[in-house]
C-alpha cells in the first residue's frame with residue numbers, strides 16, 4: 208500500500224472543497240489531512256474539519272502588524288505538520304513571495320475560472336458580463352503570480368442565458384469538487400510534479416492543462 212501523503216489545508220470560509228477532499232480521503236484518496244488552518248475563527252470549514260476528527264488551527268491576520276510577519280508565522284505553523292502538500296481551499300489571502308517560495312512545488316490552489324481568464328475575484332460575474340459561453344475551474348500550482356501558477360487540471364461548464372453569478376458559481380463549484388481531489392491524487396500517487404515553472408505528468412512536461420471534460424465546448 209502507498210503511504211498516505213500528509214496534507215495541510217488552508218481555508219477562510221465554507222470549506223466545501225475541503226469537504227470534497229475529506230470525503231475523497233475517506234474513500235480511496237491516499238492522503239492524511241494533518242490539519243486545517245483558517246485565518247478566520249468563524250469559517251464553517253473548521254466545523255467540517257472537527258466533524259471529521261481533523262485538527263484545526265486559527266491564525267488570525269488581525270493579530271499581526273504586517274503581511275510578512277503573518278506569513279512567516281503561517282509558514283511555521285504549516286511546517287509543524289510536515290505536509291508533503293499544502294492545499295489552498297478558499298484561503299482568501301494574497302501570499303507573500305517568501306511564503307510561496309517556502310512551499311514551491313508543493314502548494315496547490317483551486318480557482319473558479321478557466322485560467323488564465325479571470326484571475327482574482329468575482330469570476331462568475333465577469334464571465335457573464337463578458338458574454339462567455341464556457342466557464343469553469345482550474346487547479347494549479349501556486350507561484351508568486353496571483354492565480355498565475357502552472358495549471359494542472361481544468362473542468363468546463365456551460366454558461367446559460369439565464370445564469371446569475373450564483374447559479375453559475377454553483378455549477379462551477381460542483382466541478383471544483385471533482386478536479387481538486389483528482390489533482391491531489393495525481394500528486395499523491397507521484398505522477399505529478401513541478402519542475403521550475405513547468406508541470407510534469409508521468410515524467411513528461413504538460414503542453415497544456417489537462418481538461419477533465421473536453422466534451423463541453425464553447426457555443
Ligand code: GRF
Nearest residue numbers: 221222223224297317318319
Ligand atoms: C471556491 O470557489 C474556490 O475556487 C475559491 O474559493 C471558493 C472556496 O469555496 N478559491 P469553499 O470554501 O471551498 O466552499
